[in-house]
Amino acid sequence: MKTPIPPGVFDILPQTDDTWRSAHLWQYVEEVIRDIARLYGYQEIRTPIFERVELFQRSVGETSDIVSKEIYVFEDKGKRMMSLRPEGTAPVMRAFIENQLVNQGPVHKLFYIGPMFRYDRPQAGRYRQHHQFGAEVIGVSSPEQDAEMIDMVYTLYSRLGIQNLTVYINSIGNQETRKNFRDALQNYLRPHFDQLSKDSQHRFEANPLRILDSKDPNDQAIVAKAPSILDCLDQASKENFERIQACLNALKIPYTIDHRLVRGLDYYNNTVFEIVAGDLGAQNSIGGGGRYDGLLKMLEGPDLPSVGFATGIERIIQTMLKQQVKVPPAYRPQLFIITLGDAAKEFGFKFLHKLRQEGIDAQMDFTGRKLGKVMQYADQIRAKFVIVIGDDELKSQEVELKVMETGETSVISLSSLSHLLNIDAKTKTFMELWPQMSTPFQDAKEAEFFFKKLCQTLDKTTTVTSKLHDSLEAMNQFLKDQG
Numbered sequence: 001m002k003t004p005i006p007p008g009v010f011d012i013l014p015q016t017d018d019t020w021r022s023a024h025l026w027q028y029v030e031e032v033i034r035d036i037a038r039l040y041g042y043q044e045i046r047t048p049i050f051e052r053v054e055l056f057q058r059s060v061g062e063t064s065d066i067v068s069k070e071i072y073v074f075e076d077k078g079k080r081m082m083s084l085r086p087e088g089t090a091p092v093m094r095a096f097i098e099n100q101l102v103n104q105g106p107v108h109k110l111f112y113i114g115p116m117f118r119y120d121r122p123q124a125g126r127y128r129q130h131h132q133f134g135a136e137v138i139g140v141s142s143p144e145q146d147a148e149m150i151d152m153v154y155t156l157y158s159r160l161g162i163q164n165l166t167v168y169i170n171s172i173g174n175q176e177t178r179k180n181f182r183d184a185l186q187n188y189l190r191p192h193f194d195q196l197s198k199d200s201q202h203r204f205e206a207n208p209l210r211i212l213d214s215k216d217p218n219d220q221a222i223v224a225k226a227p228s229i230l231d232c233l234d235q236a237s238k239e240n241f242e243r244i245q246a247c248l249n250a251l252k253i254p255y256t257i258d259h260r261l262v263r264g265l266d267y268y269n270n271t272v273f274e275i276v277a278g279d280l281g282a283q284n285s286i287g288g289g290g291r292y293d294g295l296l297k298m299l300e301g302p303d304l305p306s307v308g309f310a311t312g313i314e315r316i317i318q319t320m321l322k323q324q325v326k327v328p329p330a331y332r333p334q335l336f337i338i339t340l341g342d343a344a345k346e347f348g349f350k351f352l353h354k355l356r357q358e359g360i361d362a363q364m365d366f367t368g369r370k371l372g373k374v375m376q377y378a379d380q381i382r383a384k385f386v387i388v389i390g391d392d393e394l395k396s397q398e399v400e401l402k403v404m405e406t407g408e409t410s411v412i413s414l415s416s417l418s419h420l421l422n423i424d425a426k427t428k429t430f431m432e433l434w435p436q437m438s439t440p441f442q443d444a445k446e447a448e449f450f451f452k453k454l455c456q457t458l459d460k461t462t463t464v465t466s467k468l469h470d471s472l473e474a475m476n477q478f479l480k481d482q483g
């Protein structure tokens with residue numbers, strides 16, 4: 001009997017068409033994430049995918065949905081209660097304390113990419129294993145840091161071509177604010193208690209602030225007139241929140257203040273934010289975060305302020321596909337080698353190795369299928385060029401280099417191949433091709449190939465400079481001289 005994949009999880013596959021589970025899209029998004037993290041000065045941290053369950057109970061909070069309903073818990077063989085991590089902030093704090101990273105300087109900017117586990121009812125955009133890019137800054141309490149964090153995630157989405165985003169921000173103040181607000185909110189909700197959803201009734205005592213971001217339409221109608229936490233902020237929190245808004249205005253990052261945004265994790269204070277993608281459907285929160293100044297101390301670490309966020313990679317890719325964002329194509333080999341006969345096979349095998357040493361991503365057929373079938377396969381994997389090596393080619397040491405997209409061919413000596421393919425891989429436009437003009441050509445065939453490529457790129461170039469004219473003449477002269 002086949003063993004199916006468990007519900008709520010998925011495979012990421014090496015398919016070339018663009019679905020949200022295509023490995024090449026994940027690789028692309030992760031590359032952009034790493035670029036952005038570097039750009040903003042973050043260093044990578046990797047923590048285990050399981051931790052002691054009490055880490056999450058103490059930090060995310062016993063009454064949060066994540067811990068009370070969704071956490072994966074198991075007892076290990078040493079009778080310790082462990083949990084697959086449902087989020088990344090608490091593990092990063094644990095690692096920071098345990099490894100005494102505090103000794104490494106006053107400011108710590110850390111990022112992670114990895115799977116998180118939440119046992120929830122699976123649906124589009126909600127999985128039992130999802131992947132997050134998260135970032136945490138430890139040691140800075142200034143509002144500029146909160147704004148820089150929002151800027152980083154906003155820049156990431158823009159770099160990936162994602163549009164139609166709304167950044168919601170709010171301040172939930174300090175502990176004192178929340179205590180006062182909690183009383184005010186309960187007083188407001190008490191007369192409506194019977195109309196609240198079952199979930200919200202449960203939260204009424206344990207965590208009434210969470211009722212504010214209930215998804216239940218009935219609850220939403222009731223909380224629409226609830227008091228605003230922003231009216232309960234102390235002076236310092238108010239000024240802090242105003243400064244964050246000024247920073248976002250300065251960077252021209254559009255945002256909406258939502259006084260009902262509280263987020264589902266207990267560790268936050270002051271700033272909270274969430275970014276919603278217009279095209280995602282019900283599970284439309286693409287990223288979120290906030291400030292959590294007391295968490296490190298509460299976990300018996302140093303008393304340092306911290307702020308962070310995380311964004312779901314599944315939701316990023318799904319949004320990109322919904323918005324038909326242009327993504328780089330899947331991997332395609334530059335060259336596919338087909339050999340005919342034993343001598344050519346022997347030669348081709350070594351030649352393949354040599355080309356790879358010289359930086360060409362080449363593939364070769366080892367299946368021994370008929371030429372037509374192998375050609376078809378080369379086309380299917382979208383090889384850019386194909387060469388066929390048989391006895392004649394071995395003797396002449398020249399091959400026909402076929403451009404698969406157009407079918408056009410050029411005769412090239414085998415010794416020129418890696419030089420030409422390297423130039424081809426590096427040059428997409430005429431301007432990029434230009435510096436190569438001074439490279440001496442090994443022979444006329446190499447020059448001719450180059451000339452053809454130059455003419456093709458010229459066709460696509462709209463601005464023709466006078467320099468180009470001179471160069472073409474020089475090129476012609478070169479070919480004439482070569483006879």
Ligand code: HAM
Nearest residue numbers: 087089125126127130285286287288289308309310312
């Ligand atoms: P979170 O809002 O619970 O925050 O999760 C962050 C992001 O992970 C969400 O915005 C969403 O894109 C994605 N996500 C969450 N659950 C799922 C799921 N079941 N399926 C698919 N995607 C999901 C945190 O986890 C905090 N640790 C963020 C943070 C870091 N705050 C401060 N530092």
